[in-house]
Amino acid sequence: MSQADVAAGLGVSRQTVIAIESGRYSPSLPLAFRIARFFELPVDQMFDPEEEES
Amino acid sequence: MTSTKQQRLTAPAVVLVGGTIIAAAIAIGHGWPNAGFAEAIAIVLAAGYYLLAGSDSDLGAVYGNRADERQVLVVMRASHISMLLMLAIAFVGVVITVALNKNYWQFELFGNAGGFAYLISILVLGAHEEQVLDSHDTK
Numbered sequence: 001m002s003q004a005d006v007a008a009g010l011g012v013s014r015q016t017v018i019a020i021e022s023g024r025y026s027p028s029l030p031l032a033f034r035i036a037r038f039f040e041l042p043v044d045q046m047f048d049p050e051e052e053e054s
Numbered sequence: 055m056t057s058t059k060q061q062r063l064t065a066p067a068v069v070l071v072g073g074t075i076i077a078a079a080i081a082i083g084h085g086w087p088n089a090g091f092a093e094a095i096a097i098v099l100a101a102g103y104y105l106l107a108g109s110d111s112d113l114g115a116v117y118g119n120r121a122d123e124r125q126v127l128v129v130m131r132a133s134h135i136s137m138l139l140m141l142a143i144a145f146v147g148v149v150i151t152v153a154l155n156k157n158y159w160q161f162e163l164f165g166n167a168g169g170f171a172y173l174i175s176i177l178v179l180g181a182h183e184e185q186v187l188d189s190h191d192t193k
Contacts, residue, residue: 011122012122012123012124013110013112013115013120013121013122013124013125014110015111015112015115015124015125016122016123016124016125019124025124027123027124028123031123
């Protein structure tokens with residue numbers, strides 16, 4: 001699945017998908033839930049706040 | 055994200071209308087040949103903005119009216135930096151023109167307009183946020 005496919009599925013730009021992937025941008029709560037739903041995973045498995053803090 | 059033609063046309067239309075108004079002012083003050091040159095520049099700029107608005111980039115998303123939440127945040131940060139720069143230039147302009155004993159009201163106008171707009175925006179947007187919270191609390 002390409003970044004463009006993920007971006008289209010989430011309704012955001014490809015640049016934002018890249019920024020989230022590389023950790024340069026933390027998505028809002030609604031977008032985080034959309035991402036989790038898109039990948040059919042729980043939010044806490046998609047995003048680990050402790051990992052971001054370290 | 056895709057951009058409709060109408061979304062892509064907003065930025066070029068604003069540039070074209072603004073450029074045409076400036077060209078009209080140039081026609082009044084400096085004659086038609088200069089105005090034609092200004093209008094030609096406006097048309098080229100509008101075409102450039104149309105191409106930019108369709109590009110797959112942050113700038114394209116912003117000018118194509120399809121910015122997502124991260125790009126809106128980027129625009130807000132960029133607007134803040136731009137405002138600070140304009141206020142700094144206005145301040146330097148006032149200092150220099152006062153020192154040279156020249157008219158400084160133009161710089162003062164820009165500085166005050168920016169400063170007041172900033173304060174009023176905080177008041178209005180802040181009050182709006184409080185109202186939203188109040189309405190949620192009462193439920």
